[in-house]
Amino acid sequence: MAMQEQSTVENDPKAGPLVVDVRDLSLTFKTSDGPVHALSDVNLQIEEGDFVSFIGPSGCGKTTMLRVIADLEQPTGGHITVNGVSPSQARMDRSYGYVFQASALYPWRNILRNVTLPLEIMGVPAAERRTRARRYLALVNLEGFEKKFPWQLSGGMQQRVSIARALCFEPALLLMDEPFGALDEIVRDHLNEQLLRLWEKTGKTVVFVTHSIPEAVFLSTKIIVMSPRPGRVIDVIDNDLPRRRTLDLRETPEFLKVAHRVRQGLRAGHSYDD
Amino acid sequence: MLVALALPLSGGEAAVGWRDAASVWPLMAPLVGVCAWLGWRGGVGAGQAGILVLAVAVGTMGALALLNEQAVAGRAASGFWLYILALWVAVWRGIDGIARFRSLDVRAQRLVNLVVPAAFGLWLIFLWEVVTVGFGVPQVLLPAPSMVADRFGGSLDILWADFRQTFLKAVIAGYVMGCGAGFVVAVLVDRVPFLQRGLLPLGNLVSALPIVGVAPIMVMWFGFDWPSKAAVVVIMTFFPMLVNTVTGLAAAGALERDLMRSYGAGYWPTLVKLRLPAALPFIFNALKINSTLALIGAIVAEFFGTPIVGMGFRISTEVGRLNVDMVWAEIALAALAGSTFYGLVALGERVTTFWHPSFRMQR
Numbered sequence: 001m002a003m004q005e006q007s008t009v010e011n012d013p014k015a016g017p018l019v020v021d022v023r024d025l026s027l028t029f030k031t032s033d034g035p036v037h038a039l040s041d042v043n044l045q046i047e048e049g050d051f052v053s054f055i056g057p058s059g060c061g062k063t064t065m066l067r068v069i070a071d072l073e074q075p076t077g078g079h080i081t082v083n084g085v086s087p088s089q090a091r092m093d094r095s096y097g098y099v100f101q102a103s104a105l106y107p108w109r110n111i112l113r114n115v116t117l118p119l120e121i122m123g124v125p126a127a128e129r130r131t132r133a134r135r136y137l138a139l140v141n142l143e144g145f146e147k148k149f150p151w152q153l154s155g156g157m158q159q160r161v162s163i164a165r166a167l168c169f170e171p172a173l174l175l176m177d178e179p180f181g182a183l184d185e186i187v188r189d190h191l192n193e194q195l196l197r198l199w200e201k202t203g204k205t206v207v208f209v210t211h212s213i214p215e216a217v218f219l220s221t222k223i224i225v226m227s228p229r230p231g232r233v234i235d236v237i238d239n240d241l242p243r244r245r246t247l248d249l250r251e252t253p254e255f256l257k258v259a260h261r262v263r264q265g266l267r268a269g270h271s272y273d274d
Numbered sequence: 275m276l277v278a279l280a281l282p283l284s285g286g287e288a289a290v291g292w293r294d295a296a297s298v299w300p301l302m303a304p305l306v307g308v309c310a311w312l313g314w315r316g317g318v319g320a321g322q323a324g325i326l327v328l329a330v331a332v333g334t335m336g337a338l339a340l341l342n343e344q345a346v347a348g349r350a351a352s353g354f355w356l357y358i359l360a361l362w363v364a365v366w367r368g369i370d371g372i373a374r375f376r377s378l379d380v381r382a383q384r385l386v387n388l389v390v391p392a393a394f395g396l397w398l399i400f401l402w403e404v405v406t407v408g409f410g411v412p413q414v415l416l417p418a419p420s421m422v423a424d425r426f427g428g429s430l431d432i433l434w435a436d437f438r439q440t441f442l443k444a445v446i447a448g449y450v451m452g453c454g455a456g457f458v459v460a461v462l463v464d465r466v467p468f469l470q471r472g473l474l475p476l477g478n479l480v481s482a483l484p485i486v487g488v489a490p491i492m493v494m495w496f497g498f499d500w501p502s503k504a505a506v507v508v509i510m511t512f513f514p515m516l517v518n519t520v521t522g523l524a525a526a527g528a529l530e531r532d533l534m535r536s537y538g539a540g541y542w543p544t545l546v547k548l549r550l551p552a553a554l555p556f557i558f559n560a561l562k563i564n565s566t567l568a569l570i571g572a573i574v575a576e577f578f579g580t581p582i583v584g585m586g587f588r589i590s591t592e593v594g595r596l597n598v599d600m601v602w603a604e605i606a607l608a609a610l611a612g613s614t615f616y617g618l619v620a621l622g623e624r625v626t627t628f629w630h631p632s633f634r635m636q637r
Contacts, residue, residue: 070536071535072532072535072536091538092538093538094538096536097536098533098536100529100532100533101529104527104529104530104533106530106547106548106551107629107630108551108627108629117547118537120547121534121537121538121547122537149629151631151634
């Protein structure tokens with residue numbers, strides 16, 4: 001098994017180091033109604049610097065996949081490495097930052113102290129905590145809000161704080177679970193553009209979960225289409241649109257072509273199910 | 275509305291005419307006139323309402339003077355009660371007007387928020403005084419507030435000694451130990467799952483013990499002095515703290531916990547940085563419940579053996595001697611101490627859980 005993995009990596013000519021490597025992964029939840037196959041035989045390779053989106057209908061296991069990468073869920077079969085080590089080792093190494101569906105900011109901490117929270121846990125000295133938090137708050141365009149409390153900010157601003165919080169300890173990998181799902185479309189478009197700029201600036205590997213086709217096509221270098229019950233990968237689409245993108249891109253034929261392929265993949269997954 | 279306000283007032287004036295003129299009436303009539311005049315002009319605005327309440331305050335002085343000087347005590351007739359009724363309507367309108375006052379200035383608003391319950395409380399005490407004296411209620415049944423106040427002022431040294439014995443020693447010590455133990459055990463219960471199944475039901479049992487059964491036993495165990503009362507307080511305060519803290523520790527959301535896990539945070543950082551802050555509203559709930567429970571526990575426990583000092587001791591003996599005014603003075607002291615204690619805890623809550631949705635509006 002290990003040998004086989006080694007050979008695939010070496011045989012791929014253009015591959016950088018693999019940040020996430022998933023082989024035949026499956027996960028079954030035991031419930032009182034019997035087992036639920038959340039993931040089945042998932043194979044997936046994510047290279048450094050990729051922006052990968054999981055897309056699929058609700059319940060297709062895309063969030064579960066992300067949680068397995070983050071070691072918040074244990075797979076029941078198969079093999080997975082994150083940053084070359086097991087997910088739990090990667091978690092203890094603090095090699096990923098996780099952005100949840102809701103901002104999950106702690107209401108008793110002001111914005112600055114919310115961003116310094118992971119640094120406190122990781123034992124970074126106080127002065128450096130503050131300068132780093134300020135730097136990343138500036139990166140998400142939130143200078144001047146350090147003393148505010150989370151509930152005094154809009155939903156979009158809160159989610160930007162949570163992105164700054166995930167970035168401030170400089171993890172290799174950024175995991176985002178429908179981070180803009182609860183926001184209206186105008187704010188969402190704006191944040192998508194900001195996220196792309198951020199990705200360009202930091203060069204992080206991003207794994208992004210969404211159920212919006214335009215969002216996935218606009219952001220990603222690679223789109224993974226999933227289908228539900230059991231959660232499977234039904235298509236992996238390399239998105240060759242130029243890296244420097246603006247919202248206008250969404251009107252171009254190239255964009256629509258990729259979006260069309262995603263939509264077809266999703267449709268195929270559904271007809272299989274019903 | 276204005277007519278409704280003015281009518282009872284003029285009715286009051288009319289009632290004055292029925293009675294034989296006495297020396298106090300001329301003194302009161304102008305006050306009533308002021309009330310009526312203000313009523314006619316519409317006492318809706320906050321400022322006017324304030325003047326109205328002030329006028330009523332002067333009017334109540336008149337009524338009290340009447341009770342004392344005119345020997346109306348015990349024989350007050352319809353004119354007097356009509357006058358009280360008129361005052362009542364006026365004070366109702368006045369307080370209503372003040373209560374509706376809304377200001378963007380936080381300090382002014384806070385002042386008004388204090389004035390309304392204070393005025394209302396004073397009015398209730400006034401009614402109590404007027405009714406007990408006016409109807410000549412026997413003081414064993416219900417002494418007038420003035421009598422209680424006299425007794426309160428006249429026996430400050432006894433009250434202070436009782437307060438020190440019951441509150442400063444038994445209540446504070448028991449409260450700190452009971453709440454502290456409840457908190458520590460709750461954290462343990464949360465950490466060790468088998469305790470949650472084994473200890474929590476036992477805790478339930480302890481909380482169901484009747485205090486009147488436990489108190490004599492505690493007196494046997496810990497002697498007559500304050501430690502036995504503190505022990506009763508510990509038993510009373512322990513369980514609310516335990517249950518609330520256990521619930522509070524489970525209050526942090528799944529997302530917030532996952533966040534801590536994603537940072538590779540262990541048990542202690544998660545406890546200190548997430549779960550205890552999230553539990554604070556629950557912990558303060560227990561602290562507030564316990565602040566009143568503790569006082570009740572200590573006072574009741576003193577009925578079962580005590581040195582000759584203490585609030586519970588004083589109440590039980592003075593009732594036997596029919597010194598009801600002293601009993602009421604102790605009750606007033608207990609109310610004062612209890613609500614001050616509660617207020618301090620509530621203040622601490624407001625400072626530390628300012629972020630909770632129930633307090634956010636005030637920032």
